[in-house]
Amino acid sequence: MSRLAVPKTYKLYIGGAFPRSESGRTYEVLSADGAFLANAAKASRKDARDAVVAARAAVGGWAGATAYNRGQVLYRIAELLEGRRAQFVAEIEEAEGATRAAASAQVDEAIDRWVWYAGWADKFAQVAGNANPVAGPYFNISVPEPTGVVAIVAPQQSSLLGFVSVVAPALVAGNAVVVVASERFPLSAISLSEVLATSDVPKGVVNVLTGSPAEIAPWLASHADVNALDLVGAGDLDWIDLEIAAADTLKRVLRPEQGPDAAAPALGRISAFTETKTVWHTKSMK
Amino acid sequence: MNFLEYAPAPESTAILNLREQYGLFIDGEFVDGRGEPFQTISPATEARIASISNANGADVSDAVAAARRAYDRTWSRMSGRDRGKYLFRIARLVQERARELAVAESLDNGKPIKESRDVDVPLVAAWFFYYAGWADKLDHAGLGANPRALGVAAQVIPWNFPLLMLAWKIAPALAAGNTVVLKPAETTPLTALIFADILQQADLPPGVVNIVTGAGDTGAALVAHEGVDKVAFTGSTAVGRAIAKQIAGTEKKVTLELGGKAANIVFDDAPIDQAIEGIVNGIFFNQGHVCCAGSRLLVQESIHDEVVDRLKARLSTLRLGDPLDKNTDIGAINSREQLDRIRELSDIGVAEGAERWSAPCEIPENGFWYAPTIFTGVQTSSRIARDEIFGPVLSVLTFRTPAEAVAKANNTPYGLSAGIWTDKGSRILAVADQLRAGVIWANTFNRFDPASPFGGYKESGYGREGGRHGLAAYLAPATGVDRAAAAAPKAKSATKGSKR
Numbered sequence: 001m002s003r004l005a006v007p008k009t010y011k012l013y014i015g016g017a018f019p020r021s022e023s024g025r026t027y028e029v030l031s032a033d034g035a036f037l038a039n040a041a042k043a044s045r046k047d048a049r050d051a052v053v054a055a056r057a058a059v060g061g062w063a064g065a066t067a068y069n070r071g072q073v074l075y076r077i078a079e080l081l082e083g084r085r086a087q088f089v090a091e092i093e094e095a096e097g098a099t100r101a102a103a104s105a106q107v108d109e110a111i112d113r114w115v116w117y118a119g120w121a122d123k124f125a126q127v128a129g130n131a132n133p134v135a136g137p138y139f140n141i142s143v144p145e146p147t148g149v150v151a152i153v154a155p156q157q158s159s160l161l162g163f164v165s166v167v168a169p170a171l172v173a174g175n176a177v178v179v180v181a182s183e184r185f186p187l188s189a190i191s192l193s194e195v196l197a198t199s200d201v202p203k204g205v206v207n208v209l210t211g212s213p214a215e216i217a218p219w220l221a222s223h224a225d226v227n228a229l230d231l232v233g234a235g236d237l238d239w240i241d242l243e244i245a246a247a248d249t250l251k252r253v254l255r256p257e258q259g260p261d262a263a264a265p266a267l268g269r270i271s272a273f274t275e276t277k278t279v280w281h282t283k284s285m286k
Numbered sequence: 287m288n289f290l291e292y293a294p295a296p297e298s299t300a301i302l303n304l305r306e307q308y309g310l311f312i313d314g315e316f317v318d319g320r321g322e323p324f325q326t327i328s329p330a331t332e333a334r335i336a337s338i339s340n341a342n343g344a345d346v347s348d349a350v351a352a353a354r355r356a357y358d359r360t361w362s363r364m365s366g367r368d369r370g371k372y373l374f375r376i377a378r379l380v381q382e383r384a385r386e387l388a389v390a391e392s393l394d395n396g397k398p399i400k401e402s403r404d405v406d407v408p409l410v411a412a413w414f415f416y417y418a419g420w421a422d423k424l425d426h427a428g429l430g431a432n433p434r435a436l437g438v439a440a441q442v443i444p445w446n447f448p449l450l451m452l453a454w455k456i457a458p459a460l461a462a463g464n465t466v467v468l469k470p471a472e473t474t475p476l477t478a479l480i481f482a483d484i485l486q487q488a489d490l491p492p493g494v495v496n497i498v499t500g501a502g503d504t505g506a507a508l509v510a511h512e513g514v515d516k517v518a519f520t521g522s523t524a525v526g527r528a529i530a531k532q533i534a535g536t537e538k539k540v541t542l543e544l545g546g547k548a549a550n551i552v553f554d555d556a557p558i559d560q561a562i563e564g565i566v567n568g569i570f571f572n573q574g575h576v577c578c579a580g581s582r583l584l585v586q587e588s589i590h591d592e593v594v595d596r597l598k599a600r601l602s603t604l605r606l607g608d609p610l611d612k613n614t615d616i617g618a619i620n621s622r623e624q625l626d627r628i629r630e631l632s633d634i635g636v637a638e639g640a641e642r643w644s645a646p647c648e649i650p651e652n653g654f655w656y657a658p659t660i661f662t663g664v665q666t667s668s669r670i671a672r673d674e675i676f677g678p679v680l681s682v683l684t685f686r687t688p689a690e691a692v693a694k695a696n697n698t699p700y701g702l703s704a705g706i707w708t709d710k711g712s713r714i715l716a717v718a719d720q721l722r723a724g725v726i727w728a729n730t731f732n733r734f735d736p737a738s739p740f741g742g743y744k745e746s747g748y749g750r751e752g753g754r755h756g757l758a759a760y761l762a763p764a765t766g767v768d769r770a771a772a773a774a775p776k777a778k779s780a781t782k783g784s785k786r
Binding site for chain 1: 412428523526527530531534535542544699701714718723724725726727728729730733735737738739740741743744745747748750753754755763
């Protein structure tokens, strides 16, 4: 006799906790062949604001951690993902209708990409920063620092890899993120949140919203406590309006990318959400 | 005559060879603009200097078309080595004509000749010299091998450092292989037009640099022009915001260098004599018309009275007057409009309860002037502690602990610059780490260098000017795809592109 499965309730991930949407709303997530998979939380404007508050509270600690520490914490996520590999493969097969091989390849690449980005944590400042030979008695040095709170519309056509490809690089430099997951494939993002919750990533550093990007993104784009906006997965939204809204507080904006190379791993994805700080130190024998 | 009085020592204007009227500089030639010409005046005397062409939309289109032709036919095909040699030529010509440029700048802008002569113009030459050497070394700019230029750059610059801002914009753009259409500020077009003459002497190919004069609508037409690939703007946050909205949804890249409200933090162990000079330089340099000016003095409570007393004594020795006089410390406010704004915000400061003190100087009859002014008893919520005044007005606030100093310094939507004064090295490093600002000066202030990146956090804008970072703002990776760095693994298009 077959055993009756215990299905999971998929919720939001805000400030290290897994709340339902304060709005009480959910939406049906269907498999590739139209079968019911889950009721995902449909995040509201208030959920988005709560997520920004949580991210703002977390950014100081995360940005203040040593680069070596951030690198280890990020690497730890890859370790945990590896342990849950089978779960993610099954989830992607079901949600995307992908073959076992394709789903496995996506999970493998997601894990390897985490590892790649984790390794950058204590190196990118050496590559992106430098000492400057100014004409005077000064030690002058430029270093990249995290921009702050980054709101991200994750790639919409991918369950796990797209999400990882945009979240990992933003975390490397020490930003805290609020991510709107793929509307159609949100479940892997929430499962990944469970990985994050049991890893060493401080609460609030990553906040995950599921629901309608078209509904949530405008609130994030106009939120004055968001410093940057990654519209990589917003190509099907009115993203120009989002960019215009972001200009009110001069947020840094990455425009949408589409196609197989969207959000390809690049140092540029790390540096896009950093600020160059240049400090002049006076030299004197006195 | 006491020891503070000096006989007048005005720099001669005989070195100038000004024209009665100036056209637009398009495709290597001076041409008349189709808008209504305007006059540029000396803010120190309100006397007319010259008549300046006004570029309308059609003129802007001509300039962009000239820049595009020069990009396609000449500049993008030229070797980096030769581009660099043109920039070296320009640097040398600026040095050769340094005195003339300094006099013209002080005449048109109102800044003291000692600043235009010793700061602005030498830095202009340095900027071209620095970026000249980059032109054939772009592989090392940090974007992987064979980075490409962006195309035509639209550059709109402010009136506070007219020629220096021109150099900050044009030098990296040309080194990276872009061509340029530049719009100087309406009140300070003169040195840009003399610079056009320098470009002719350098035999720079026509169209590589085009200069269109006019007011805000000329700049707006330039930024909005569909033939433009890159926008670089220095000016107010309000205009920067409008530009960011205007270019939304386009392929244009943008660099914005906007306003600031910098904290200058003085700890009780600071070297006090240097700190006083640094505070004065921080806010009264260039009449406070400096986006990175140290306009909020955060002084540790225990030394507040001493610092304020010494500041007042020092300010009482500053000489305000003729910008062309070599003894002048404080020149003219650049325009009546700006003077009105400074007066309005100062009056608001008084109305909000702060105490105003102005240095006792004789104000000349004609022209636009504002005496160096200090506000004490300023609340963090007061507008003179929050709004950029862009004038010789210092707001003094206090703090007790380093943590409080950092919190107050960061309590602003701006994030351009900051200063730290203390004898304790470890504290400098820790405080500098925590300040959310793009440029931080420790035991100095308002230092600039072409090798040193400059630019803001938060609403002070984005992108950097100066250094390797400033060069990268005019380049894209070889792929042609935004941001896909050549260093990326498995990014197939990246490897393909780098082989071109």
